[in-house]
Amino acid sequence: MKKIIIILIALLLTGCVPKLPELPWLPGKTTTGKADFIGGTKSIEAEIIKPAEGGKVYANQPFNVIIRVSNEGESEAEGTTCISGLNKKYFPGFSGCECQDFKLEGKRRTEGERLEGEEEQLKFDIGTIKTEELKEFTVTAKTRYDYKTYGIIKACVKKDAYSKEGCKILGKNMITSASSAPLGIVEVTEDIRTEGETAEMTLNIKLKEVGKGNLYDLDKSMDQCGTPKDLKRKINVRLINAPGSSDCGHAELDKEGEATAQCIVENVEVFDESYETEITIELKYAYETIDSNKFEVV
Amino acid sequence: MADQPTEQQQERIVTKRRGWSIGKIIAAIILILALGLLVSYGISWATSDIGRQKLADFKYAITTKYNPLYWYGEQLKRGQEIGRVWETETNRTTEKVGVKLQDFKAIGSRILPSGATLAFRYKFDVGEGVNELKIRPKCKVTAKDKDGKEVDDTIKSKEVTPSAPEISTDDPLSYSNIICQIETNELKKERTVVAEGTVSFTQQRQRNSLRVYFTKDTVNIGDKFFETYGIKEKLPIKSTYSNEPVELGLGVSDENIQPVVIEKKYFPSVGISLLNKWDGRAKIKEINLYLPKEVRIDESKSPTSTLCPFRKPVSSGANYIKYEAEKSYLEKLEEFGKGAEETLITFQRFFCWLKIDESILGGAEYMQDQYSVDVSYDYEFQPESETVTLKGIKKGGETEEQEEQEEEPATSETKHYLCYNPETEGYSCITKCTRTCPDCELFEYASKEACEEDIE
Numbered sequence: 152m153k154k155i156i157i158i159l160i161a162l163l164l165t166g167c168v169p170k171l172p173e174l175p176w177l178p179g180k181t182t183t184g185k186a187d188f189i190g191g192t193k194s195i196e197a198e199i200i201k202p203a204e205g206g207k208v209y210a211n212q213p214f215n216v217i218i219r220v221s222n223e224g225e226s227e228a229e230g231t232t233c234i235s236g237l238n239k240k241y242f243p244g245f246s247g248c249e250c251q252d253f254k255l256e257g258k259r260r261t262e263g264e265r266l267e268g269e270e271e272q273l274k275f276d277i278g279t280i281k282t283e284e285l286k287e288f289t290v291t292a293k294t295r296y297d298y299k300t301y302g303i304i305k306a307c308v309k310k311d312a313y314s315k316e317g318c319k320i321l322g323k324n325m326i327t328s329a330s331s332a333p334l335g336i337v338e339v340t341e342d343i344r345t346e347g348e349t350a351e352m353t354l355n356i357k358l359k360e361v362g363k364g365n366l367y368d369l370d371k372s373m374d375q376c377g378t379p380k381d382l383k384r385k386i387n388v389r390l391i392n393a394p395g396s397s398d399c400g401h402a403e404l405d406k407e408g409e410a411t412a413q414c415i416v417e418n419v420e421v422f423d424e425s426y427e428t429e430i431t432i433e434l435k436y437a438y439e440t441i442d443s444n445k446f447e448v449v
Numbered sequence: 450m451a452d453q454p455t456e457q458q459q460e461r462i463v464t465k466r467r468g469w470s471i472g473k474i475i476a477a478i479i480l481i482l483a484l485g486l487l488v489s490y491g492i493s494w495a496t497s498d499i500g501r502q503k504l505a506d507f508k509y510a511i512t513t514k515y516n517p518l519y520w521y522g523e524q525l526k527r528g529q530e531i532g533r534v535w536e537t538e539t540n541r542t543t544e545k546v547g548v549k550l551q552d553f554k555a556i557g558s559r560i561l562p563s564g565a566t567l568a569f570r571y572k573f574d575v576g577e578g579v580n581e582l583k584i585r586p587k588c589k590v591t592a593k594d595k596d597g598k599e600v601d602d603t604i605k606s607k608e609v610t611p612s613a614p615e616i617s618t619d620d621p622l623s624y625s626n627i628i629c630q631i632e633t634n635e636l637k638k639e640r641t642v643v644a645e646g647t648v649s650f651t652q653q654r655q656r657n658s659l660r661v662y663f664t665k666d667t668v669n670i671g672d673k674f675f676e677t678y679g680i681k682e683k684l685p686i687k688s689t690y691s692n693e694p695v696e697l698g699l700g701v702s703d704e705n706i707q708p709v710v711i712e713k714k715y716f717p718s719v720g721i722s723l724l725n726k727w728d729g730r731a732k733i734k735e736i737n738l739y740l741p742k743e744v745r746i747d748e749s750k751s752p753t754s755t756l757c758p759f760r761k762p763v764s765s766g767a768n769y770i771k772y773e774a775e776k777s778y779l780e781k782l783e784e785f786g787k788g789a790e791e792t793l794i795t796f797q798r799f800f801c802w803l804k805i806d807e808s809i810l811g812g813a814e815y816m817q818d819q820y821s822v823d824v825s826y827d828y829e830f831q832p833e834s835e836t837v838t839l840k841g842i843k844k845g846g847e848t849e850e851q852e853e854q855e856e857e858p859a860t861s862e863t864k865h866y867l868c869y870n871p872e873t874e875g876y877s878c879i880t881k882c883t884r885t886c887p888d889c890e891l892f893e894y895a896s897k898e899a900c901e902e903d904i905e
Contacts, residue, residue, distance in 0.1 A: 204681060235813040236678075240741075240768040247811040283768070284658055285819045289680050377814045380668075443679040 188301065189258055189265075191331035192361040194224035194438060197232055197294035200272070202446035210282040210448050214242070216275040218292050218442075222255040222268030225330035229254045230296025232273050235376035236289050236443065244278020248376035251275065253296075258331065280448050291443040295373035300332035300434040304339050306352060308394060309425030312343045317425025327429070333362020333438050334386065337409075345421055352395070352416040356432060358386060360408035364440035371437075378439065388412040391431040395419040534722035534796050535698030535705060537657075537690035538683075545576040546692040547727035548616060548624075553588075553646030553833035556628070563603070563839040564635035569644050571627040575618050578692040582616040582650060588629035589645040589832075592839075594638065603640045603839065605632040633839055640839040649829040651734075652695070656823040657688045659699035662708035663805065664815040671706050678815065682707075694828045695731050698722040699820055708815060709805065717744075717803040721822050723785070724796040729830040730786030733797060736774035739821040743809035746772060750802035755781055757801035769821070865900040867892035876904045 201217040202208050218232050233250040255269040304325040307318035325339045338357040343350050360366060366384040367373070388399035395418040402412035414432075494500040552572035561567065571586055592603030609629045616624045629646060662674070662682075669677040672684060685705040690696045700720040701709050709717050719738070725731055738759055740746075751757040758779060759772035785794045810816045865878045866889035878900035882889040894900035 236815060236817060238817055239811055240818070247813055284656075284821060285660065285817075287660060289682075289817055291678055291680070291815075376812070441677065441679045443681070445681055 187260065188303070188328040188330045189225060190329055191224070192333060192335065193331050194222070194226070194257075194298050194333045194362055195228050195230065195255070195294060195296050195440065196221050196223050197292060197440055197442055199290060199292050199442050199444040202290065202444055204444045204446075206444075206446050207449045208280065208446055210280045212279065214277045214280050216277060216290055216292075218251075218273045218275075218294070219270060220253050220255065220273060220294060221270030222257045224268065224298065224332050225257045225259065225301070226299040226332060227254075227256055228296040228298050230294060231373040232292055232294040233374070233376045234275055234290055234292050236291040237277065238285075238288070241281050241283060241285060241288065241448075242277050243281055244276075249275050250374050250376075282448065286448050287445060288448065289443050289445045291441060293376060293378070293439060293441050295367050295437060295439045297369070298332060298334075298436060298438050299330075300334045300336065300432075300436075301330040302326055302336035302339070302356075302432040302434075303328045304354070304430050304432065305427050306341055306354070306394075306430050307425060307427055308343065308350065308352070308419055308421055310345050310350070310421050310423070312345075314425075318427050332434075333360065333364060334366070334434055334436055335359050335361040336432060336434070339432070343419075348421060349395070349417075350419045350421045352393075352419050354390070354414040354416070354430075354432075356388065356402075356412040356414065358402060358404075358410045358412060358434065360404060362438065362440075364438055366404050366408075367437035367439040369435070369437045373437070385436065386410060386412065387435040388414060389433045389435070390414050390416065391433055393430050394428045533798055534696070534724045535700035535720055536685075536687055537696055537698050538687045539690045539692075545574075546578065547576045547694060548579055548582060548584075548830070549574040549576075549728040550646065550648050550830040550833055553629075553644070553835055555644075555835050555837050559836070560838045560840065562842050563638075563640060564633055564842060565839065567631040567633060567642065567644070567837055569629045569631075569646060569835055571624075571629070571646050571648065573616065573624045573627075575616060575621075575624060576692065577618055579616055579618045584614055584616055584648050584650045586612075586614070586627050586629070586646065586648045588631070589647065590631055591643050591645075593641045593643070595641075597641075600640065602636065603633055603642060605634050607631045635842055636839070637841045639841050642837045642839055643834055644837070645832050645834040647829065647832045649827060651825065651827050652693065652731075653825050654735075654737075654823040655693050655695065655697060655825070656821060657690075657697040657699060658819045658821040659688045659701070660686055660817060660819055661701060662686075662815055662817050663711055663809050664708045665711050665807065665810065666708075666814060667710060667712055670708075670710065674708050674815075690726075692726075694725065694727040694729065695824070695826060696722075696724040696726050697822060697824060698724065699822060701820075711805050711807050711810070717805050719801050719803055719820055721799040722796055723798075723824060723826075725785050727828070727830075729828055730784045731826045731828050732784045733779050733782055733824060733826045735776075735825040736779065736799070737823050738772040738774075738801075739769045739823075740772065740803070741809055741818040741820075742766075742768055742770055743806040744818075744820075745770070745804045747802040747804045751800075754778065757799060759801065863897075865894040865897045867894070867900055867903060878904070 197218055197220045199216065200219045201215065208214055216234050220232060222228050231250050231252050233248055235248050237245045239245055239247060251273040253271050253273065255271060258268045259266050305327055306325065307320045309317050312320055320341050320343065325341060326336060329336050335358065336356060337359045340355045342353040368379070368382045369385050369387065371379055371382065384404035386402045386404065388402055390397040390399060393416045395416045397414055397416045399412055399414035402410040404410045495504060550571060551574040553569055554572065556568040556570055569588060586609045588607060588609055590604050590607055592600050594600050607629060609627065611627065614623060614627055629644060631644065633642070664674065666674060675682050675684065684707070686707050688697065688699045698721070701707060702718055721738070723733065736758065746757065746759055753760050753775055755778050758774040760775050762770040763773045764771045782797055783794060785797050809818065863880050865880060866882060868877050868879045868889045870877060878897055879889060894903070
C-alpha cells in the first residue's frame with residue numbers, strides 16, 4: 152500500500168497527471184458547457200464616416216471616402232464594401248465602382264471574458280473634386296458579407312412522443328439561446344418517430360429577417376456595385392451536434408422576409424427513459440446593407 | 450249716432466292733423482337745405498385742386514388695392530398657378546422679398562405756380578436679399594389744360610437723378626433719394642401735370658439647377674428608391690429660389706417624381722416654369738437649357754414650339770450641352786405679371802420630352818447629375834403716378850382770369866358779370882366766372898357798360 156502511495160506522489164511531482172479529453176468547441180457554449188449567446192439583431196455595421204451626412208468637403212483637395220465596418224453580431228464575417236454614386240464628371244479620379252474586402256471577428260466569450268467584435272476602416276482615395284455648378288452629391292456604400300446565425304435548442308428524445316412521462320416535446324420554447332444576427336430563428340417545432348431502438352427526429356425551423364439590410368445571394372459575387380436582379384435569397388441550414396445523422400438542405404426567404412427550414416435527424420438513440428439533448432442550429436447566408444451620405448462641395 | 454264725433458271734436462282733429470303736417474314740412478325743408486348745402490360743399494371740394502387729387506387717389510385705390518374683384522382676380526390667378534409651376538425650395542427667413550415701387554410722390558406742395566420746379570420721389574419697399582440691382586427709373590409727364598386736353602407748352606425739361614441707381618437691401622441710401630425733377634414754363638393759364646414714375650431693369654442670366662437622379666431600377670421607384678439606397682433627400686427634389694423677381698422652377702415630370710428611370714416604358718421630360726414673384730411684369734428675352742451630355746431633347750416628340758422653344762444644341766461642353774430658345778417663339782409669349790390689371794397670367798411654362806442614353810449611369814445603379822436653366826428678362830414695376838396743379842401766374846397785377854378775358858375780346862352779345870375782389874376790395878366786370886368770383890353769375894349784365902355803370 153505504501154508503495155502505491157509513493158508512486159502516486161512521485162507521479163504528481165513529475166507532473167504526469169493523466170489529461171482529461173478536450174471538449175469540441177461549440178458556438179455559444181461557455182467552457183462550462185452552458186449555452187450563452189448575447190443575442191440581438193445586429194451584425195456588420197457599415198457606416199460612411201467621411202464625408203459625413205450633410206457635411207462639407209473642399210474642392211481641389213484630395214478627397215477620400217472612409218467606411219467604418221464593425222462586427223456587432225456574434226459570427227465571424229467576411230465581406231466586401233463597394234462605393235458608387237459619384238459622378239465621374241465631378242470626381243475624375245473615381246472609376247465608378249470601387250470595392251474593398253474585410254474580415255472581422257464577432258462578439259464572443261472566452262473563459263468568462265466578453266470580447267467586442269472587430270472593426271476596420273476602409274479608405275477609398277478618390278482624387279480631387281472638379282468644381283462645377285453641381286455642389287451636392289451622394290455617395291453610396293454597399294456592404295455584403297457572409298454571416299451565420301446560431302441557435303441552441305433543447306430537443307426531447309423519447310420512445311412515445313405523446314407520452315406524458317419524461318421530457319416534453321415543446322414548440323418555440325425549445326430555443327434556449329440565439330446569437331446576434333440579421334436573420335433570426337423564430338420558432339422550432341419537433342416531431343419524433345420511433346422505429347425500434349432508434350428514432351427519426353424532424354425539426355421545423357421558422358426564420359425571419361430582422362436586420363436592417365437584405366439577404367444577398369451566397370453564390371453571387373460581392374465585388375460589384377449593382378445588386379443583381381435574379382438574387383436567390385438562400386440560407387444554408389446545418390445542425391452542429393445533432394444526436395444522429397442530420398440533413399437540413401437549404402431554405403429560401405420569401406417576399407415577406409420569412410422562411411421555413413426542415414432538418415431530419417436519423418438514427419437517434421432512444422431508451423426506455425426519455426432524455427433531453429442540446430442541438431445547435433447554424434444558418435449560413437450572405438447579407439447586404441446600404442448606406443448613403445449626401446454632402447456638399449465648397 | 451253715439452260713435453259719430455261731434456263738430457268740436459272734428460275741428461280738433463283737423464287742427465291737430467294740420468299742425469303735424471306743417472311741422473313735418475318745415476323739418477323736410479330744413480333737411481333739404483342742409484343736404485343742398487352739403488352737396489354744394491361736396492361739389493366745391495370735388496372740383497377744387499385738392500378734391501380732384503384726393504378723388505383720383507381714391508379712384509385708383511378702389512380700382513386696385515381695395516377692390517374685392519381685383520383681390521378675387523389675384524386669388525384666381527394664384528389658384529391657376531398651383532400644379533402648373535414647379536415649386537422651389539427657399540432659404541428665405543422673411544415673407545418680405547423683392548423690390549416694390551411703393552410710391553411716386555411730389556416733394557412739397559401739389560399746388561404750385563407755373564414755372565415752378567417740380568420734384569417727385571420714387572419710394573421703394575426693398576425686401577431681403579436685394580444686391581446691387583441696376584434699375585432704370587423713368588418719369589413720363591403729361592400736362593393738361595382745364596378742359597382735360599393734353600398740352601405741350603408746360604414742360605421745359607425733366608431729369609431723373611441718379612439715372613441708373615443700384616439698389617441694395619443693406620444700403621437704404623441707394624434707393625431713398627431717387628428723384629424725377631421737372632422744369633416747367635411760366636404760363637398764364639392753369640395746368641394739371643400728371644407725372645408717372647416707372648422703374649424697369651433687365652435681369653441677365655438668372656440661373657437655377659435641379660439635382661436629378663437617374664437609374665435603371667424599375668422596382669424601387671419614387672420614395673422607395675431613396676429608402677432602398679439610404680439617400681436622405683427631401684422629396685420631391687426642388688430647385689432653389691433666392692428671392693429673384695421670377696421664381697425659376699424645374700421639374701422632371703408634372704409630379705416631379707425622381708429618380709428618372711431609363712427604361713423603354715418610361716418617358717423622361719424636363720419642365721421649366723417662371724413665376725412672377727415681385728410687383729411688376731416680366732418679358733422673357735432669352736432662355737438657355739443645359740442638359741448632361743447623355744441627355745437630349747427628343748425632337749420627334751418635342752419640335753420647336755412655344756411649349757418647347759429650344760432648337761438644336763448650340764454648344765456642347767465636355768459634360769453638358771446647351772440648348773438655346775428660339776427668339777421668335779419667345780416673342781410670341783405674353784408678359785407675365787403680378788398685380789397688373791391688364792395682365793392675365795402670372796407665369797410661363799415650358800415642357801420638353803427627353804431622350805436619355807444609359808451611359809449616364811456609368812455602370813452604376815444610379816447616377817446623380819443636374820438640369821440647369823438660365824433666363825434673361827426685362828422687368829417693369831407697376832407704375833405710380835402723382836398729379837400736381839400749376840396755377841397761372843399773375844402779370845402786371847392782373848389775374849389770370851382778367852388776362853383770359855383780354856385774350857378773348859368781348860362782342861356785343863357777350864354777357865358781363867360783376868366780380869368783387871376781396872384783395873383790392875374793389876369791383877370789376879368780367880365775362881367768365883372764376884374761382885375768385887364763383888358766384889358772379891348772380892350779377893349778370895347784358896353789356897360791359899351796364900356792368901360798369903353799376904360799379905359807379
